Amino acid sequence: MAENRGVVYIGQGHVEVQSIAFPKMQDPKGRKIEHGVILKVVTTNICGSDQHMVRGRTTAAAGLVLGHEITGEVIEVGKDVETLKLGDLVSVPFNVACGRCRSCKEQHTGVCLSVNPSRAGGAYGYVDMGGWIGGQAEYVMVPYADFNLLRFPDRDRAMAKITDLTCLSDILPTGYHGAVTAGVGPGTTVYIAGAGPVGLAAAASARLLGAAVIIVGDVNPVRLEHARKVGFETVDLSLDVTLAEQISAILGDAEVDCAVDCVGFEARGHGHGGSQVEAPATVLNSLMEITRAAGRIGIPGLYVTEDPGAVDAAAKRGSLSLRLGLGWAKSHSLHTGQTPVMKYNRQLMQAILWDKIQIAEIVGVQVISLDQAPEGYGAFDAGAPKKFVIDPHRLLAAA
Numbered sequence: 001m002a003e004n005r006g007v008v009y010i011g012q013g014h015v016e017v018q019s020i021a022f023p024k025m026q027d028p029k030g031r032k033i034e035h036g037v038i039l040k041v042v043t044t045n046i047c048g049s050d051q052h053m054v055r056g057r058t059t060a061a062a063g064l065v066l067g068h069e070i071t072g073e074v075i076e077v078g079k080d081v082e083t084l085k086l087g088d089l090v091s092v093p094f095n096v097a098c099g100r101c102r103s104c105k106e107q108h109t110g111v112c113l114s115v116n117p118s119r120a121g122g123a124y125g126y127v128d129m130g131g132w133i134g135g136q137a138e139y140v141m142v143p144y145a146d147f148n149l150l151r152f153p154d155r156d157r158a159m160a161k162i163t164d165l166t167c168l169s170d171i172l173p174t175g176y177h178g179a180v181t182a183g184v185g186p187g188t189t190v191y192i193a194g195a196g197p198v199g200l201a202a203a204a205s206a207r208l209l210g211a212a213v214i215i216v217g218d219v220n221p222v223r224l225e226h227a228r229k230v231g232f233e234t235v236d237l238s239l240d241v242t243l244a245e246q247i248s249a250i251l252g253d254a255e256v257d258c259a260v261d262c263v264g265f266e267a268r269g270h271g272h273g274g275s276q277v278e279a280p281a282t283v284l285n286s287l288m289e290i291t292r293a294a295g296r297i298g299i300p301g302l303y304v305t306e307d308p309g310a311v312d313a314a315a316k317r318g319s320l321s322l323r324l325g326l327g328w329a330k331s332h333s334l335h336t337g338q339t340p341v342m343k344y345n346r347q348l349m350q351a352i353l354w355d356k357i358q359i360a361e362i363v364g365v366q367v368i369s370l371d372q373a374p375e376g377y378g379a380f381d382a383g384a385p386k387k388f389v390i391d392p393h394r395l396l397a398a399a
Contacts, residue, residue, distance in 0.1 A: 004023070005138050006020040007370070015054055017370055033078065036142055036143040037084060037142055037145040039139065040075045041140055041393070042089065042162065043389050048196055049068070050066050050068075057304070058307070059128070059308065064125065064134070066125045068094040068126055069167075070135035071090070072135075075139075077145075090152065093109065095122065096129070099148070115132070123338075150342075150346060158353075166365075172201050182259060183333075189211070189257045190257065190258045191217065193217050193283045194218060195217070195385075197363040197364070197387040203232050206260075215232070217234070217246075219236070247290055258297075265280045265302060265304055267281075280303075281320035289326065294331045295330070297335070
């Protein structure tokens with residue numbers, strides 16, 4: 001049997017590269033399937049959502065093979081697959097979706113009703129998301145391949161832009177979804193909470209959508225410096241100056257048209273006792289304060305149903321102290337949930353291929369080997385202004 005290695009969650013703060021089983025054409029319950037393909041992984045990325053698990057902030061069990069941001073080459077095809085062939089280079093949406101249920105037919109692939117027996121929505125290598133094996137590995141199986149996979153039309157052209165195209169599996173569509181659901185359009189003023197990779201992807205998406213001014217807020221000075229370097233306005237949330245005051249200094253107005261939460265439940269710094277105090281509702285409450293009446297707030301940042309490391313008993317159950325009355329009084333629209341990647345990835349692929357967006361530069365892609373993955377997790381957790389992209393077979397290094 002062929003060999004395989006992957007990044008495995010060992011326990012809080014600890015991942016290892018280990019030998020794992022070579023993928024089989026079967027679902028998490030061990031039932032044989034014929035609608036899948038096996039991929040040789042070309043790139044697979046470390047995501048902030050992975051970090052939540054590695055920090056011990058979810059109920060993820062030791063032994064979980066991580067990784068939901070995957071780009072790969074088809075090396076085995078199930079007999080029911082009709083539109084893909086050996087050698088195809090494909091992007092894998094992080095959502096596992098069947099293409100057959102009501103949600104999928106309505107383009108809500110983030111909440112597929114068929115791929116996870118415990119709740120709506122599935123994902124690779126993630127807690128409570130159906131048990132699908134992760135793709136931070138040399139090889140991975142993708143089910144419902146005809147529906148899920150985005151094939152790149154020209155392999156050589158795709159490989160020339162692979163550090164950009166690897167972002168199609170999650171962070172670029174996620175940032176774009178946040179901007180779209182926040183109502184970003186030509187001439188709008190936009191505030192984005194979080195200068196990590198998803199926040200920068202949202203900022204890049206806002207630029208693509210024609211925003212007039214894009215402001216990114218964070219407490220990490222290195223990430224803020226990088227955001228300024230790639231052309232965005234910034235606010236420093238560790239300062240003893242309110243978010244509204246900093247926005248007013250830039251715009252001459254304390255409110256923006258659109259706001260995007262790219263931080264999620266491990267939030268801190270937005271006017272809540274400084275950068276070292278965690279307050280899971282602080283970003284959402286601050287966004288309601290600085291978004292204009294009848295404005296919209298996109299929330300691609302992750303919020304969980306169970307958080308063992310939360311600051312209080314309510315937050316451990318995913319219950320947050322939101323100022324919903326303020327949002328109601330200002331007639332805000334809030335949009336939450338997993339990004340339906342397939343709603344956007346084909347168009348964003350074209351934007352990359354035709355040089356309309358340079359997402360790798362904006363999010364700070366740094367390519368590492370599979371064996372360097374633990375160091376990548378450590379650097380990312382320490383706040384490096386990088387998007388770590390794993391090259392399991394050293395295909396990028398060879399190129």
